[in-house]
Amino acid sequence: MNIDVRSLSSSTVNSFVLCPEQFWLDKIDHEPKCQQSANLVNGVAIHAAAESWFRSIQHKVPLSLEILKRVYRITWGKLESFNPVVYDGKTREEIQANADLLLELLMAENVGEVVGVEVPVRYQLSSDLDFIGRIDLVTRNSDGQLVIWDLKSSARRYSDDDFRRVCEQLVLYRGALAEPAHLKVMTLVKTKTPVIETHNLVPSYLNVRVAELGERFRMVKRSIEAGVHFKNRGWQCNGCGFAHVCNADERNGELELHYISRRVA
Numbered sequence: 360m361n362i363d364v365r366s367l368s369s370s371t372v373n374s375f376v377l378c379p380e381q382f383w384l385d386k387i388d389h390e391p392k393c394q395q396s397a398n399l400v401n402g403v404a405i406h407a408a409a410e411s412w413f414r415s416i417q418h419k420v421p422l423s424l425e426i427l428k429r430v431y432r433i434t435w436g437k438l439e440s441f442n443p444v445v446y447d448g449k450t451r452e453e454i455q456a457n458a459d460l461l462l463e464l465l466m467a468e469n470v471g472e473v474v475g476v477e478v479p480v481r482y483q484l485s486s487d488l489d490f491i492g493r494i495d496l497v498t499r500n501s502d503g504q505l506v507i508w509d510l511k512s513s514a515r516r517y518s519d520d521d522f523r524r525v526c527e528q529l530v531l532y533r534g535a536l537a538e539p540a541h542l543k544v545m546t547l548v549k550t551k552t553p554v555i556e557t558h559n560l561v562p563s564y565l566n567v568r569v570a571e572l573g574e575r576f577r578m579v580k581r582s583i584e585a586g587v588h589f590k591n592r593g594w595q596c597n598g599c600g601f602a603h604v605c606n607a608d609e610r611n612g613e614l615e616l617h618y619i620s621r622r623v624a
């Protein structure tokens with residue numbers, strides 16, 4: 360199998376870095392998933408409802424909370440029809456009640472004038488690699504300046520490490536714009552009493568270096584093309600859709616660099 364990686368998104372790079380084995384099983388081998396975590400399903404469903412909300416205020420026909428809740432539940436149902444959902448502590452009813460409160464809070468947020476939702480981005484990082492992505496939300500503030508937003512749902516308040524990861528993504532998005540833009544993240548925190556927090560992201564404060572990001576993308580490209588993958592066990596194993604394959608693997612328990620021989624006959 361010859362793999363030629365022409366474009367990479369931040370989420371692809373992050374998923375490769377988080378667990379290369381999971382990345383391979385998903386994106387290269389296309390193994391069917393055995394399960395998905397309720398946390399992931401909840402995050403995708405909240406994101407879908409938030410996208411609908413921001414599109415509706417962009418077009419000045421704001422949706423009601425009831426419609427947003429319906430978008431959330433329809434998205435949940437669709438995802439659930441693909442793979443079984445595994446729960447970790449909270450029931451589906453508890454998770455969905457929490458999401459309803461977050462959607463209500465989201466509707467009260469003032470983000471400024473919405474100028475774009477799920478905006479596609481593509482530009483050249485090097486002669487053989489493009490950066491691709493989608494910006495969750497682009498707004499214009501009262502000073503007329505663009506703001507690039509990323510929306511995150513999280514079980515806890517964000518740390519500086521979390522902010523740095525989001526900032527890296529937004530700095531790359533900003534590279535596609537023709538005018539300067541502020542960077543912001545909106546975190547929908549799924550604590551017992553849910554809260555929404557917005558934070559300005561300052562790359563220099565968070566030690567985000569554009570040159571290092573470009574290098575990381577190029578190294579991930581080379582690693583994928585060379586067939587490099589290994590198991591990186593951690594919190595990401597909870598609800599991993601490929602655990603049935605990963606745990607049955609003869610390399611179970613080992614953490615090793617595994618070159619192209621296993622994948623390419």
Ligand code: SF4
Pocket residue numbers: 378380381590591592593595596599600601602605606
């Ligand atoms: S179970 Fe853990 S180590 Fe195995 S593929 Fe999934 S995330 Fe990676």
